Amino acid sequence: MLKKQLFKRFTQIVIVLLGISFMSFLLIYLAPGDPVRAMFAVTGSIPSEEAMEEMREELGLNKPFLVQYGDWLSKCLKGDFGTSYSQGRPVSWMLSERVAPTLNLALLSLVIMLIIAIPIGVISAIHQNGIIDYICRGFTFLSISMPDFWVGLLLLYFIGVKLRLLPVVSTDMGFKKMLLPAFTLGFAMAGKYARQVRGAILEEMNQDYVSGALARGISASTVLWKHIIPNAMLPLLTMLGLSLGSLLGGTAVVEIIFSYPALGSLAISAITSMDYPLIQGYILWIALIYMLVNLMVDISYSYLDPRLKKGV
Amino acid sequence: MLIYENVSIQYDGNIALSNFSLEIGNKEIVALVGESGSGKTSAIRGTMGLLSGKGEIIKGNILFEGKSLLNRTSKQWQEIRGRKISMIFQDSGAMLNPIRTIGSQFIDYICTHEDMNKKDAWEKGRLMLEKMGLSNSQRIMKSYTFQLSGGMRQRVGIAMAMTFNPKLLLADEPTSALDVTTQAQIVKEMMDLRDHYDTSILIVTHNLGVAAYMADRILVMKDGKIIEEGQTEDVIRYPKDIYTRNLIDAVPDMRRASYV
Ligand SMILES: Nc1ncnc2c1ncn2[C@@H]1O[C@H](COP(=O)(O)OP(=O)(O)O)[C@@H](O)[C@H]1O
């Protein structure tokens, strides 16, 4: 990708982020519910009207909308996303301490998903409409139709409780703690991907270059490994980007089941406690992540597909 | 050298070629002509064991150098495909992986058939391109197919096909996708192959002009059957079948055999 295009993309990202920050600020400004009341509700006390008014003053909630937005934005640019209403800690801390676990979980679950989905998709395609294909498609169907919370609970029960192979609940944030939630997520995604891989491989197999390579005497297995599989993986990149984006937004259900503290459960609690600064910070994070992942996907395509070398 | 004995091919129950018989001798050029869907491609692909979709040879035999080409193991095919028998297609560009360079695929091809390091294979491939009149061979080796013109792609295809000096070249509509000038050049270059490499050629075309210019013998096909065959001169001058006559009349100046 050319430097000029990269610069253009980054400018776009900044503009979109600004737009999204404004929209999110506006939506929350207009939303029903009183954040000050919510803050006191968390502490369990019933405040007087004066105390609440004082609090509003302190938080700047009485100022005109644009001034509030401007204040908030200029702080954001300095890395200060405000203080969480519900926990009284800086939003930037609360988000950033959950970024690493979220990223780790996302990457591990994608790796697990690929380890399951690629072989199944490839084998399924090679044995198109044979018994093995039907078995693989059965798995695909299971993976797509089983809700992830159910997979998670089953895993918890069998691997955690019955077999005691992995900790059910632990405070240790290591690899072991990540395995079950990552497997749950990976399994849930695998069906969709296996189906996609199968389709892509079948499509590649019908391409003329496959006959061409065979006619040149290249062995069928070489054609499969060197041409068909790599070419078939290319269109998956877009899908992988979308999955990564959504995983990096957090996976609330699975996080809650495995009491794994990542961004998804944080977002849920921010919404239920009407923690506006936290919600806004989270929305900005999601927007940023989606655009960065998208950019990464485009950059990878421009390296992997020579037909796109000239531009994105 | 190549003999078809009553070969029938079908796709999912539909006959595409029936009782096809033909014998091609050393250094002979034979043309299969006929409209689209008459079974020409099936005949050629069947020879290489590369029928598309659910195509299968249901009857007859194909013999190459006295041995049947049916029921070959993949190992046995490897000695034939791309080495003793080469194939070129309507669009040789589409016969190469679009996201890998021509050079890398040329090397793969050469190293499949010959114990050679990559550098030598590159050089061998490059020289083949030069022989086919592609002077900027170094650049073409580094190119992707989509970066080349139709004529260049076809020359690359022919260059690859001739790398191992095959006994037989199967050419499926090799000039149909080209403009008239390029078509004439490629036809001439293919004719030269016989003189330089002693290669027999089975060329499929729906262009009777090309067939008349190149071939020693012509077979006219319709609906999977051979409806006329003979020496090129005889078929062009004294066509027996009305269908052949119509084909000939469709080509201007055909009877004077002044094509190209
Ligand atoms: N992959 C395929 N699946 C089903 N039918 C096919 C396939 N390829 C060719 N046919 C059929 O076989 C017949 C002969 O086709 P083909 O050999 O391609 O003829 P030609 O090369 O003369 O145009 C046609 O009727 C065509 O529809």
Ligand SMILES: [Mg+2]
């Ligand atoms: Mg054809």
